[in-house]
Amino acid sequence: MLVFAMDISVVVASRPNVAPEEELRTAVLADRLGYADLWIGEGFVWDAFALATAAGLATERIPVTVGPIPVSVRDPATIARGAASTAALIGRPVGVALGTSSIRVVERMHGRSRRRAVTTLAESAQAVRALFGGAQADFDGEMLSTHGYRLRLDPPGGPITVAAFGDRAIAVAAEYADRMVLDLVSPELAREYRSKLDAAARAAGRPAPRLAAWIPAAVDPAPASTAQVMHSLAGYLEVAGYGEMLTAAGLGDAVRLARAGADRDQLLAALPTDAADRIGLVGDQDTVNKRLAAYADSGLDEVVLVPATDGDPGGERTLKALAKHP
Numbered sequence: 438m439l440v441f442a443m444d445i446s447v448v449v450a451s452r453p454n455v456a457p458e459e460e461l462r463t464a465v466l467a468d469r470l471g472y473a474d475l476w477i478g479e480g481f482v483w484d485a486f487a488l489a490t491a492a493g494l495a496t497e498r499i500p501v502t503v504g505p506i507p508v509s510v511r512d513p514a515t516i517a518r519g520a521a522s523t524a525a526l527i528g529r530p531v532g533v534a535l536g537t538s539s540i541r542v543v544e545r546m547h548g549r550s551r552r553r554a555v556t557t558l559a560e561s562a563q564a565v566r567a568l569f570g571g572a573q574a575d576f577d578g579e580m581l582s583t584h585g586y587r588l589r590l591d592p593p594g595g596p597i598t599v600a601a602f603g604d605r606a607i608a609v610a611a612e613y614a615d616r617m618v619l620d621l622v623s624p625e626l627a628r629e630y631r632s633k634l635d636a637a638a639r640a641a642g643r644p645a646p647r648l649a650a651w652i653p654a655a656v657d658p659a660p661a662s663t664a665q666v667m668h669s670l671a672g673y674l675e676v677a678g679y680g681e682m683l684t685a686a687g688l689g690d691a692v693r694l695a696r697a698g699a700d701r702d703q704l705l706a707a708l709p710t711d712a713a714d715r716i717g718l719v720g721d722q723d724t725v726n727k728r729l730a731a732y733a734d735s736g737l738d739e740v741v742l743v744p745a746t747d748g749d750p751g752g753e754r755t756l757k758a759l760a761k762h763p
Contacts, residue, residue, distance in 0.1 A: 443732070444473035444739040445759060446502075447752075448651055449492065450483045455746065460488060461495050462751035463744060468496035470760035475499045476534070476651075476741055479506050481546070486519040493527025500529060505536030505600040505618065508557050509543045509550065513564035514574065514583050517593070524593035532595025534618055535561050537606065539676050555605045556580050562613035566597055598649070602682065604633065610646055611637035618741070619650040621670070621679060621716050623686050624731035631736030649739035652732070653717035656725050656758040659748030666713040666745050671695075671704040686715045718742070722758055729759070 447467035449460045460483075467475050475492060479485040485503045493501055501523065506516055516533055524531040537543075537554035544551055560578035567574050573587040596615035601607045607630070610617035617634055619627065631648055638645035653669060655662040673679040674688070674695035684692050691707040699707070713719040718728050718740075732740050742759060744752025 443737050445729075445761065446474035446476060446649070446739055446741045447472045447756065448476035448478055448741050448743050450478040450480060450485065450488050455482070457483075457488075457491070459746055459751060461492060462753075463746065463756070464492040464499075465495055466751055466753055466756045468499040470756055472499060472742075472756070472760065473739065474502055474741070476502045477504075479504055481542075486523050489531065490523045490526050493523060493529065493531075498529070500532070500595060501527065502532040502534055502595060502598060504534030504598070505538070506533060507538030507543055507547075508535050508561035508581075509538070509554060510547045512583065513561050513568060513576070513581060514586050516561070517565055517568035517588060518590075520569075520593035520595065521588045521590040524595070525590045530594035532593070532598060532615075533565065534598035534600055534616075535565065535614075536600030541676070553580055555603070555609060558599065558606060559609045559613065562597060562599055562609060566613060569593060569597060596647075599646075602679075604637075607633050608637045608641070610634065612641040612643070614646045616647040616649055616739075619648070621653075621673060621682060622650050623715060624728070624735040626682060626685055627732060627735035627737050647738040648736060649741055650732070650737055651741045651743050653713065653719065653745065654725070654742040654752075654755050654759065655713075655717070655719045655745035655749065656755045657721055658719055658745060661748030662745035663713060663719065665747040666717055666719055667705060667708060668701075669743075670708060670712055670716065671701055674704055683716070688712055688715070718759075725759070 449463045477485050477489040489503045520531045520533050557580040560581040564576040571592045574583040598616040599610035599614040600618050601610045635645045653666045674692050680692045694707050718725045744755045746752050
């Protein structure tokens, strides 16, 4: 049995080309094994609120967090209404994570402007908090506004999380969020972000939000599981924010190739063989337990497992190995 001061949660819908049955299998396992929270990612495949509702109906007690949701794509009223709808249908709290997302998602996929993304993030967090509180929204910002609307359903009851990497986004999380979430960080980087968040919260005059991080996970991985983690890492190499963090983890050569336009095969070849070990919870049980302990010592309040499912349907082997009460 694992005993850490931090919570351990699970995310689904974070990978392309995964069948709905596979996503729901992971959700059911997370619920049955006692994980703290079920995160439903917003990506290229699923509408996050639709999948969150299906996952909630397939599970019994696990709280749900939807997102990170790109704030330049979904307005505050749509976000709050979606969360309240899912909460009413599944009968338990639903939180949302807000983020700025990427040019690929916001501008290329949705055709929206990502101009002043951090300002939009701050305004979305304020307006969504008002709506989550059951108030009639009366917010008029530089990038977003909502007036005369309040939820017709009960407030969703879950926390508001902000995804942040840069200092301005960290300041937004410190001022308006219940929790801040990172992605693909080593324990060393997590420690740095903990210090930055605490300092920003002191400057804002409020208690520091909880700090969570999405971390790829594969215990006793099959070759297909390791390959899935590596493919996922390769996909983030050219994304602003992620590139800087992956460089800090020693993957700078691959990041530079990505920015020069290298294809996926070239990027995979450029990644060192231990790249997954540097960023993720990948290896045998003892190795992964030690890595989890390092994340706990870094100041994280919550590790969100992104379980590899290739070679481990539903991530069952990994989730059973890392459950506090398997």
